[in-house]
Amino acid sequence: NLLSVSKMEKAGLRIVFENEKVIVSSNQGVVMEGNLQGNMYSVFVEPVEVQTVVAAVPESLMHRRMGHSSLYPADGICDTCQRGKQTRAPYVDLPEVKKPTRLLEVISGDVKGPITPPTFDGFRYFVTFTDHFSNFTHVYLLKSKDEVFERFKEYEATVTSRLLTKIGKARFDNGGEFKSEQFLAFCREKGIEVQFTIPRNPSQNGKSERLMRTIFSMARCLVMDSTLGNCMWGEAVRSSVFLINRLGTRALPSGKTPAEVWFGHPPDLSKIRTFGCRAYAHIPKEDRRGCLEPVSRLTYLVGYCPNGWRLYDPETQKVIRARSVKFDESPILVAGAVNRGGLVETEAEGTLVEWNGDSDESSETSTSEASAITSDDDEFQDTLPELDSDQPVLVEPTTPVPVVTPVPTMASGGASMSNLESQQRTSGRTRRVPDHLRDYELNFLAALSAGCLPSETPTTYNSAVKDEEWSAAIQDELKNMADNGTWEIVPTPENQTLVDSKWVFRQKLVGDVVVKRARLVARGFMENTSDLSTADLYAPVARMSTLRLLLAIAVEKDLQWFQYDVKAAFLCGFLQRPVYMQPPRGLQVPPGHVCKLVKSLYGLKSAPKTWNSTLNEQLIAMGLERSKVDPCLYHKGSTYMLVWVDDIIIFTHDTSEARLIKSQLGSKFKLSDLSNSRNMTFLGIEITKTDQGVFLSQKLLMEKVVQKFGMADCRPSKIPILPKLFLKTGSGTYDAPY
Incomplete structure (x- = not known):
């Protein structure tokens, strides 16, 4: 310088x-x-240490001056530092005194899903329950989260009955499936202390969270290594839990596995095979159709059961259980590969291994395996009987499985997979009609020729307007609503839910005449009824016992009967609150306008009760008295009236009284007089008056049922009992009321 x-x-x-x-x-x-x-x-100048001399400043002020640095700490808690620099509290390992000392002292659970695609049998979630002392895990597949409660009850019953001890504490996250009232009430009843994690702190349930990752990582590898496709992830999850329970963990003493701590003895690993490998299941001779039929079927290993394996059968596309199985665990070679049932396999010779099915360790299954699938890790040898035969047992009916066939990129020996062709094999098995279907014609064309034709009643508006009679029925329905003042055409309101509608068509037999009717139905599920009570939604209907009693009185006192039908009955009741509906098809309205319903309409949730209340007020005003036993029965002197929605039947000695009732009702509603002095049909029952009394028949109803289920040409039976049924004469006397 x-x-x-x-x-x-x-x-x-x-x-x-x-x-x-x-x-x-x-x-x-x-x-x-x-x-x-x-x-x-x-x-030459020797350097000297220069010290900055600062005047005495308060610590809090200096802390702020220096940017809230920790080198200049404040003299207390700094609010700015807390809001600007606070971090999560660290997680520490539990001390030994707080760790569980017995099985089921502490458990934890977690749910994963929804998973896409769903499994071949429709499952989208799975839930795990883990014991913290042994690290042993149970898994259950779920179709929806609301099944968690039922699976937890099943888990609690299973483990407590096996270990003869109760669950102490249960630790879950804050999912609604664990915090429901019924779930918490069940835990209180069983004496289980429930602990929930602090929101946004999943590490407090770290054992289940980390286990969930391990399970799904292994399941993903099993699916990728096999040829079964992603829809088999549910079986892969169950197999993963089965394997994880037999792998060592740092949480247990050296050499110990969760299964060993849970069962009390080392697990037998001789049962384990490669997931998705080829498995030849033995077919019992009782299930073979001839001496030359194959003695085994090709399946694929997808899991384990207490006394055998779970195998996927590509021919039937179902999961079966079997014990006499030979496995081919050789890699799926591309050379000679064929496609059977959507699964790639190889014709190369592999190592075949057979297990005799006798093991001291069995796997866990649900008490109702068809409805709730669990892991394969519990010992049920004492509760599940041994199979007496080698017959594969169907455990769950399923829908066809959309199996995905993966294509390897390289073949053995360096050959490219794209140069190979897969051959589709079709089954040559002869299909035999089951005995319970021998009375049916299973051929579609033959069924059509037998008269089981599709109904002539249209299902859509477009198909109905092509027919003049149905088109006239539509216009008649619209005219009835216009005359009745069912709606008003108004501009589209703001912030209002619009209800949609659809046309429903049916044919009704009135006497001997078939009447075609079109009915406009509101899609009531779109209506907001949160402000309505149950009493505002449901209407009473006549009891069958009341009809039988009235018929008996009519025969005894020789009463005359009259029958009426109210046209467009549901359109007669006034709504207590407005409902806005989009214009139905066939109704011409200006653009930007909708229908404001003034009166009830078919399909509305409150329509039945509205009509019933309107009719009841009218009948009471006419002097009829309502029965206290059956709210659909009215009486006045020797006149009785029974109401079924819009159908009315009157029994009386005085015909003038019946005409008066008809006149008074006709002034308020549109009536159809269906009266016939000898015949009438009410509630599907054909009633015929004879000199000896009244004859009741439901022939038309029975014929309709027979036609509906395609049994019109079935072989009839003279007696409604099983053939070759031998009954023994009983001993003693019986005091029967008949």
Whole structure:
């Protein structure tokens, strides 16, 4: 650095240059000395430590000045630091005194899903329950989260009955499936202390969270390594839990596995095979159709059961259980590969291994395996009987499985998979009609020729308007609604839910005439009825016992009967609150306008009760009295009236009273007089008056049922009992009321 002589002089220093030296001094003495070097005087100055002297400042102020640094701590809790720099509290391992000391002292659970695609049998979720002492896990597949409660009850009953001890604590996240009232009530009843994690702190349930990742990672590998496709992830999850329970873990003493701690003895690993490998299941001779039939079927291993294996049969596309099985665990070679039932396999010779099915360790299955599938990790040898035969047992009916066939990129020996062709094999098995279907014609064309033709009743508006009679029925229905004042055409309101509608068509037999009717039905499920009570939605209907009693009285007292039908009955009741509906098809309205329902309409949730209340008020005003036993029965003197929705039947001695009732009802509603002095049909019962009394028949109803189920041409039986049924004469006497 260069020093200015003039600056030093102005600072009060004295500079002397002599004998090729320079001396800088002050009143206190020499400050610095230097020597001439060339044309410059050089001065060597020893560095000294410079200390910054700061005046006394409060710690909190200095903390703020220095940017809230921890090197300048505040004299208390700094609100800004807490809001700006606070982090999660660290998680520490549990001390030994807080770790569980017995089985089921602490358990935890977690749910994963929804998973796409669903399994071949429709499952989209799975739930695990893990014992913290043994790290043993149970898994259940679920179709929806609301099944968690039932699976937990099943788990609790299973483990407590096996271990003869109760669950102490249960730890879950804050999922609604674990916090429902019925779930918590069940835990209180069983004495289970439920602990929920702090929101957004999944590490508090770290054992289940980490286990869930391990299970699904292994299941993903099993599916990828096999040829069964993603729809088999459910079976892969169950197999993964089965294997994880037999793998060592750092949470247990060296060499111990969860299964060993849970069962009390080391697990037998001789049962384990490669997931998705080929398995030849033995077919019992009872199930073979001839001496030359195959004695085994090709299946694929997908899991384990207490006394055998779970195998997927591509021919029937179902999961079966079997014990006499030979496995081919050789890799799926591309050379000679064929496609059978959507699964790639190889014709190369592999190692065949057979298990005799006798093991001291069995796997866990659900008490109702067809409805709730669990893991394969519990010992049920004492509760599940041994199979007496080698017959594969069907455990769950399923829908066809959309199996995905993966295509390897490289073949053995370096050959490319794209150069190989897979051959589709079709089954040559002869299909035999089951005995219970011998009375049926299973051929579709033959069934059509037998008269089981599709119904002539249209199902859509477009198909109905092509027929003149159905089109006239539509216009008649719209006219009835217009005359009745069912709706008003108004501009589309804002912030209002619009209800949709559809046309429903049916044919009704009135006497001997078939009447075609079109009915406009509101899609009531779109209606918001949260402000309505149950009493506002449901209407009573006549009891069959009441009809039988009235018929008996009519025969005894020789009463006459009259029958009426109210046209468009549901359109007669006034709504207590407005409902807005989109214009139905066939109704011409200006653009931007909708129908504001003033009266009830078919399909609305409150329509039945609205009509019933309207009719009841009218009948009471006419002087009829409502029965206290059957709310659909009315009486006045010797006149009785029974109401079934919009069908009315009257029994009376006084015909003038019946005409008066008809006149009064006709002034309020549109009536159809169906009266016949000898015949009538009510509630599907054909009622015929004879000289001896009343004859009841449901022939038309029975014929309709027979036609509906395609049994019109079935072989009839003279007696409604099983053939070759031998009954023994009983001993003793019986006091029967008949």
